[in-house]
Amino acid sequence: MGSGCNRRHVALLAFPFGTHAAPLFSLARALATATPSAGEVSFTFLTSARSAASLGTATCPPNLRIFEVSDGRPEEHASTVEQLVGRFMAATPGNFESAMEAAVGATGGLRFTCLISDAFLWFVGEMAAGMEVPWVALWTGGPSSLSAHLHTDLLRGKFGVEEKDASLDEDLGFIRGLSGLRIRDLPDGITSGDVTGKFSQLVHMMGRKLPTADAVVFNSFQGLNSDLDLDLTSKLKKTIPIGPIHLWDPTESRPDRFNxxxxxxxxxxxxxxxxxxxxxxxxxxxxxxxxxxxxxxxxxxxxxxxxxxxxxxxxxxxxxxxxxxxxxxxxxxxxxxxxxxxxxxxxxxxxxxxxxxxxxxxxxxxxxxxxxxxxxxxxxxxxxxxxxxxxxxxxxxxxxxxxxxxxxxxxxxxxxxxxxxxxxxxxxxxAVRAGGSSVQNLESLVEMVVGR
Missing domain, CATH: 3.40.50.2000 (Glycogen Phosphorylase B;)
Structure with missing residues (x-):
C-alpha cells in the first residue's frame, strides 16, 4: 500500500435521470478496474437512490462505492420531468457536498483528488476549482448535439430565439462538422421552444462551462465525423472519445425470457x-x-x-x-x-x-x-x-x-x-480493439484522474 500522500480519491457525480447514470457508472467501473489496489485509489459514485437501484452493481469493483444523494423530490408527489429536474438542481450542490463528506469519512478522511461528472452538472467545475482538483465531464449524448450546445450563443445571435419558418431548413454547415444538419434539427431550447425553462438554462450554462473542464469524455469514436472531432478539439481543453462503451463494458446479462x-x-x-x-x-x-x-x-x-x-x-x-x-x-x-x-x-x-x-x-x-x-x-x-x-x-x-x-x-x-x-x-x-483509439484514450484518462 502506498503512503497516504500518494493515495487518490475520485468522485463521480451522476445526473440521475433518463439513461445518464449508466454510462458514467460504466466509466467508474472501468477506471476502478484499471487502477491499483483499493488502498491506492478509491472511487465514489454519487447518484440518487432511484438511479442507484437501476444500475447493475453485482460486479462493482472493491475500490468503488456508491453513495446516495437526495434527488429533491417528495416520495408521494408525481411530477413532470421538468419539475423533477428543477427540484434536483435546486438541491444541488448541497446534496452532493453532503454525500461527498460522508464518502470522505468512510475512507478515513481521504479527500477527493479529482471530480468526474455528467456534463449537465456544470457546477462541478466550480466545486473542483474550489478544491484545486481536476474536473472531467462526461457527455452521454451524440457529439453533434454537444457541438450545438457549445455554439448556443452563436446560434442565438444568428437566428434569435423564436421559431421562424424561413430559417428552419437553413444548413448548419457554418459550424464545422454540422454540415447536412438544419436549424429544425437542433435540440429544443437552443433557438426555439422554452428557452427560459430550467432545463434549457441548465444546458445553456453547460455549454458555456464545458470549455473550462480539464477534459470532456464522450461515448463516441474517432472517425465517425472527422470535421466534428476537429471542431470539438478546438473548443475544449481535451476531448476523450472512449466509445462505443457497450462494446467494452457490456451490461450485466439478463435472461432472454421471451426467447x-x-x-x-x-x-x-x-x-x-x-x-x-x-x-x-x-x-x-x-x-x-x-x-x-x-x-x-x-x-x-x-x-x-x-x-x-x-x-x-x-x-x-x-x-x-x-x-x-x-x-x-x-x-x-x-x-x-x-x-x-x-x-x-x-x-x-x-x-x-x-x-x-x-x-x-x-x-x-x-x-x-x-x-x-x-x-x-x-x-x-x-x-x-x-x-x-x-x-x-x-x-x-x-x-x-x-x-x-x-x-x-x-x-x-x-x-x-x-x-x-x-x-x-x-x-x-x-476503436475498442487492443491498441484502438478508444482503448488508448481510456488509458490516458486513467493516467489523468489517478496521477499515474
Whole structure:
C-alpha cells in the first residue's frame, strides 16, 4: 500500500435521470478496474437512490462505492420531468457536498483528488476549482448535439430565439462538422421552444462551462465525423472519445425470457424489422395504432419491444393476425438482437445509445425522434451518414410506415445503407480493439484522474 500522500480519491457525480447514470457508472467501473489496489485509489459514485437501484452493481469493483444523494423530490408527489429536474438542481450542490463528506469519512478522511461528472452538472467545475482538483465531464449524448450546445450563443445571435419558418431548413454547415444538419434539427431550447425553462438554462450554462473542464469524455469514436472531432478539439481543453462503451463494458446479462434470439435463429438474414423506442418514450395511442397497422400492411416479419400496458392500444385483433410473423414482448436483449443476422431494420427514437448499438450491429435505422439530441441523430443517420431513414413530419402514419420500411428492407437503397453501415461498424469495432483509439484514450484518462 502506498503512503497516504500518494493515495487518490475520485468522485463521480451522476445526473440521475433518463439513461445518464449508466454510462458514467460504466466509466467508474472501468477506471476502478484499471487502477491499483483499493488502498491506492478509491472511487465514489454519487447518484440518487432511484438511479442507484437501476444500475447493475453485482460486479462493482472493491475500490468503488456508491453513495446516495437526495434527488429533491417528495416520495408521494408525481411530477413532470421538468419539475423533477428543477427540484434536483435546486438541491444541488448541497446534496452532493453532503454525500461527498460522508464518502470522505468512510475512507478515513481521504479527500477527493479529482471530480468526474455528467456534463449537465456544470457546477462541478466550480466545486473542483474550489478544491484545486481536476474536473472531467462526461457527455452521454451524440457529439453533434454537444457541438450545438457549445455554439448556443452563436446560434442565438444568428437566428434569435423564436421559431421562424424561413430559417428552419437553413444548413448548419457554418459550424464545422454540422454540415447536412438544419436549424429544425437542433435540440429544443437552443433557438426555439422554452428557452427560459430550467432545463434549457441548465444546458445553456453547460455549454458555456464545458470549455473550462480539464477534459470532456464522450461515448463516441474517432472517425465517425472527422470535421466534428476537429471542431470539438478546438473548443475544449481535451476531448476523450472512449466509445462505443457497450462494446467494452457490456451490461450485466439478463435472461432472454421471451426467447427473442431463439425466434430470430429461425429466420433468414436481414428480413426482420426490430422496433423499440427505449425505456422512457411512450407512443401516444393513435400513433401506436398507426405503427401497428403499418407493420401489418407491410408484410414484414417484426420483433417489437412494447410494454404490456401499451398493448391495449393495439388495433383489435392485431396480435392474432400477426402471430405467425411477429413477436411482441415487453423486454428485448437489444445488443444481442441488433447483432443478429436476421435483423434488417431498426425502428428507433434515435437515442444515442441505441444509435451506437445499431452501428455496431450493422443494422440500418428508421428514426422517429422525439426530444433532445434525437433530431440531430436522426438527420445524421438519414442525410449525412446515409445509413437509414426517418419518418418526416412528426407522428408515424400507416402508409409512411409501409413505404419507409420497404425502402430500407427490400429496395436497393436499403442494400446501400447496409453497406455504408458495415463501414461505420468496422471503424467502431476497431476503436475498442487492443491498441484502438478508444482503448488508448481510456488509458490516458486513467493516467489523468489517478496521477499515474
Amino acid at each position: 427473442c434470439v431463439q425466434w430470430l435463429d429461425q429466420i433468414g438474414p436481414a428480413t426482420v424489422v426490430y422496433i423499440s423506442f427505449g425505456t422512457h418514450v411512450n407512443l401516444q395511442p393513435p400513433e401506436l395504432a398507426e405503427l401497428a397497422e403499418g407493420l401489418e400492411a407491410s408484410g414484414f416479419l417484426f420483433l417489437w419491444s412494447l410494454k404490456d400496458s401499451a398493448k391495449e392500444h393495439l388495433p383489435a385483433g392485431f396480435l392474432d393476425r400477426t402471430k405467425d410473423r411477429g413477436l411482441v414482448v415487453p423486454w428485448v436483449p437489444q445488443v444481442e438482437v441488433l447483432a443478429h443476422a436476421a435483423v434488417g431494420a431498426f425502428v428507433t427514437h434515435g437515442g444515442w445509445n441505441s444509435v451506437l448499438e445499431s452501428i455496431t450491429g450493422g443494422v440500418p435505422m428508421v428514426c422517429r425522434p422525439f426530444l433532445g439530441d434525437q433530431m440531430m441523430n436522426a438527420r445524421a443517420i438519414s442525410h449525412v451518414w446515409k445509413v437509414g431513414a426517418r419518418f418526416e413530419g412528426g407522428a408515424m402514419k400507416k402508409d409512411e410506415v409501409v413505404r419507409v420500411l420497404g425502402r430500407v428492407v427490400e429496395e436497393e437503397e436499403g442494400r446501400m445503407m447496409r453497406e455504408r453501415m458495415r463501414g461505420l461498424k468496422e471503424i467502431a469495432v476497431r
